[in-house]
Amino acid sequence: MNKDLTVGNPGKILWAFCMPMFGSIVFQQLYNIADSLVAGRFIGEKALAAVGNSYNITLIFIAFAFGCNIGCSVIVSQLFGAKDYASMKSSVYTSLIASGILCLILMAAGLLSCNTLLQLMKTQEEIMADSSLYLNIYIWGLPFLFFYNIATGIFSALGDSKTPFIFLAVSSTANVLVDILFVKAFSMGIAGVAWATFLCQGVSCLCSIALILRRLSKISSEGDIEIFSWRLLKKIAVIAIPSILQQSFISVGNMMIQGCINSFGVSVAAGYSAAVKLNNLVITSFTTIGNGISNYTAQNLGANKYGRIKEGFRAGLKLVWCLCVPFCILYLVFGKYLLLLFMEESSATALMTGRQFLWILSPFYFVVSAKLVADGILRGEGAMREFMAATFTDLILRVVLSFVLSAWTDSSIGIWCSWPIGWTIGMGVSLWFYRRKSPARFP
16 A cells, blocks of 8 residues: 655654554564574574674675665655656666666675675684575575565555565564574574575565566556666665665674674674674664655655654654663563573573673663664755765764774773764764754745
């Protein structure tokens, strides 16, 4: 069901639109959580560390897929809000073709360089083989990752956040079951974890693309529809490239931080691997809601309804803060039991590492969520320079402080403290740019 986000109460519209997106990202994260959970519980601590170690490299590929998602989504939202359906369809086809070409380039680069990247992260010898195996299988599944992200971006642009939720709920649940089947019944080890994700994400991708094409065929439009448009590709790239650079540099920054973490040993790396999956569940949820706010902003910008954008910021802030409360309580009070899903209680160092990470970061979810809402507005308006500046402020601080504070404290706790500092300063920068670009300044 396509939905016009330019009419109705902004608060109710955003809640109805973003909550299925929140549910979708929870299930999306189950892919990675399931991999770590099955690896840690059924294979061992080294397998858990290998999946976590590889995850930082997979984030580079996810960054490109995410950027394509955002670029397509924002432009399609603007054209949908402006009722220019012919150009909207052209932008979809252009995105699919351009993303496919980019995906093939990344697959070739990834297969040639994954071992080099693992070595640059100071991957321990005992987990190198498993990390490499997991990564290579993951790279072969990149077309599914890319086209699925394009599909979800189009669904969101059309105001439909429920369909991606249904796809993800089914496929991620299946992924957990197939993970266990491949590892326990077929004794496939770390390869079973990777192939389970490959298969389940592939089925989800093919179904979602088929549905998108069917839905577009039912939208009537006037004028010629270009299968590929350089004009629209340029507009998409203006949004996509900064988003790709943002996420890519975050991934590179995380790889640098992972290298620092690896210097403290396999147990610390395993504890971080488990805890960061729980943390990423929260951060990715907030990021996804920020994406929804970008779609909302873009549609209203296309319809010249500027006052609704400012109302959307306030509603988005209330939404993410309502989600912060249960996450903070869950991680502060029950963090130990969540971490034990990934590891045995006998892994004392790994368990304590994970608990310290969650204790330090979770109170600051209120801070980073406000930053991501402001970033969503900036991106929806096309204010990509400001969006990039706010993101890099946070990232650079976290990377630099990880090395400085870990050396100063001679422990991994110094690394964990870099997150809240970067988030807090980054939030200040994002809010300052949001106020400068406030929709209230529009006529």
